[in-house]
Amino acid sequence: MPALTAYSDQPLAHPTPDTPAAERLWLALVALGLLALAVTAAAPAGLREPAFWLGLALLSAGALGWSWWKFGRDAGGVRHDYLWARASTSRGAVAWVTGVALTGFYVVLYWWPEYLENLIRPLDGLSQLLRRRPADQWFLYGTFYTLAVLLMGGRALLKYRHSPYQRVRTASVMFFQLGFAWLLPGVLLALQQPEFYFTYFWPLKYDYLFPGGVQALLQNGHLGAFMVGWGLIMSFVATPVLTYFFGKRWYCSWVCGCGGLAETAGDPYRHLSDKRREAWRYEVSIVYTVLGFIIVTTALLWLNTRLGGALLGRLSDEFSRTYGFVVGALFSGVVGVGFYPLLGSRVWCRYGCPMAAYLGLLQKHFSxxxxxxxxxxxxxxxxxxxxxxxxxxxxxxxxxxxxxxxxxxxxxxxxxxxxxxxxxxxxxxxxxxxxxxxxxxxxxxxxxxx
The missing domain is CATH 3.30.70.20 (Alpha-Beta Plaits)
Incomplete structure (x- = not known):
């Protein structure tokens, strides 16, 4: 009688096929592009700019070429082949390396941006052209973020080209990220106006309705007043109305940059989302706590302002800084994107986004x-x-x-x-x-x- 073997030791009924040589070539270009960007971070001044742009070119060409090879030559469709067998999409070694790299980038971006100077400086020319000022870490981040949405959006357009809904939805998030989250704020800065993001509003972009944020905008005359009015209308009038007719998809899947990155760059990891009832309980308890915290913080800040600081004093600044650190940076950035390859693409949207919680309540009960x-x-x-x-x-x-x-x-x-x-x-x-x-x-x- 043959010895029994553990189930995990059994070979797959259909083993993972070898990667074709042509596909490996495209992936090699992606790897070379990432390597060139890594070299840029430590390259001397004379080499950093050529290495940077070479890295972006190789990365872009490899990503688009691989997308075409993988999804563009056959009929479009949703393919689940070997997702749970590949190390890159089943929390294997490749996924862990990717997650650590993404998490590390966010940590350095938020708290040690001086180590990114070699990546920031090559963007000075583009930043001067668009914003009339040198690049900083946030321009680097916005450029990388937008490039990821565009490149992986191209992948999504090829993969889901059989679905008109998916084509239009993907094109929408690409448009809003490029036009409203990257180009328009830069143009406003070039015109000596506030850097304003028209696709983000309270409670997601919480500081737009904080007393300090409102006062800073109102100092910029009619345009600043319009921006304050825009934020108020979008938060408390347009959002309920649009959600009533279309559900939260009008924002989370068509407009929001966080959702745009999840739907494009995060698409290979969407199956990793935890579907247990315990995960749902954590989701409800955490996301509505975040929403409650930002509501209470906003109310206290305004009350403190009306009382001339008598209520909270310096604690008012601590409230906003605490929320910005824990939720705005640590949760939405480091965990929300860095954990894509391990927990799925909507960790932030599901567990931490106050806008998603606000929209979810409207969708559940009124839409x-x-x-x-x-x-x-x-x-x-x-x-x-x-x-x-x-x-x-x-x-x-x-x-x-x-x-x-x-x-x-x-x-x-x-x-x-x-x-x-x-x-x-x-x-x-x-x-x-x-x-x-x-x-x-x-x-x-x-x-x-x-």
């Missing part, structure tokens, strides 16, 4: 948006759950034929795109019928048990 399901057609393949980056086990809803109305859902539509049977559909219907009777009974039962 017309829902994802309808046809349980009779579901074959339980699990493709929908696998691509959900927000940790929703979509298959459970599809099997029961129940509409999906979840505060976390960002309406990316990949569950519908991945479904081979057309079971899932994104709809903006009347509020009547959002819940089926079976779902109402189950929800009421759970409420009583809780």
């Amino acid at each position: 017309r948006f829902r994802i309808t399901t046809n349980g009779g057609q579901c074959i339980s393949c699990g493709n929908c759950s696998n691509v959900c980056e927000m940790g929703i086990d979509v298959k459970q809803y599809a099997q029961r034929g129940e509409p999906i109305i979840r505060a976390a859902c960002v309406g990316c539509g990949l569950c519908s795109t991945a479904c081979p049977r057309g079971v899932l559909n994104l709809e903006n219907g009347p509020r009547e019928g959002r819940y089926q009777p079976s779902q109402l009974i189950r929800a009421e039962s759970l409420r009583i048990l809780d």
Whole structure:
């Protein structure tokens, strides 16, 4: 009788295929580009600029060429082949190295930017052209961020070109990142105006409605007043109205830069999102705590301002600095992006973003948006759950034929795109019928048990 072997030691029924030589060539260009950028960080002054631009050129050419080789030669579609077998997408060695590198970059960017001088200085010419001032670490970050969205957006356009919804949605996040998050703020600086991001507003861009932020904007005349008004209207008027009609997808999947990076650069890791009920409990407890903290902080700062500092004194600055460090830098940057290869692409959006929490409450209780399901057609393949980056086990809803109305859902539509049977559909219907009777009974039962 043959000896029993542990399941983990068994070979895959279909072993991971070898990477073709042509694909390796494109990936080698990406690796050489990253190597050139690493060399730039320690290169002497005469070599750093050629090495920097050579690195970006090789990286861009390799990424676009690889995207075309991988997704552009065959029919478009959602492919799950070997995601859990490759070291880069299954929390293997490659994923850990990538995560450590991303995390390290963010840590240096936020707290030791002097070590990035060799990467910053080659951008002086571009910064002078766009902003009329030398580059700094935030211009470097914005340039890298935008390049990542554009390059990986090209990958998404090739991969999902069979879906009109995905094409338009991807083009939208690329447009808003390039035009409104990179070009427009730079042009405003060149015109001696405040560096303002029209696609970010309270509670995500919290300081735009802090007393100090409002006062700084109002010092810039009519344009500053317009910016303050824009922030107020977008936060408290446009956001509820647009969410009522379209759900939170109008922002999280079409406009927001955080979501744009997650949907493009983070797409290879979307299946890593934790779908356990315990993860959902952590999500609810953390994200609404963050929202509550920024609401309380904003209210206290304004009250302190009205009282001439008598309420908090110097503590008012500590409140904003604490939030900026813990949430604005550590959570949204270091963890939110650095942990893509380990925890999935929407860690920040799911667990920490106050804007996502705000939009989620509106979507859950007031919106017309829902994802309808046809349980009779579901074959339980699990493709929908696998691509959900927000940790929703979509298959459970599809099997029961129940509409999906979840505060976390960002309406990316990949569950519908991945479904081979057309079971899932994104709809903006009347509020009547959002819940089926079976779902109402189950929800009421759970409420009583809780």
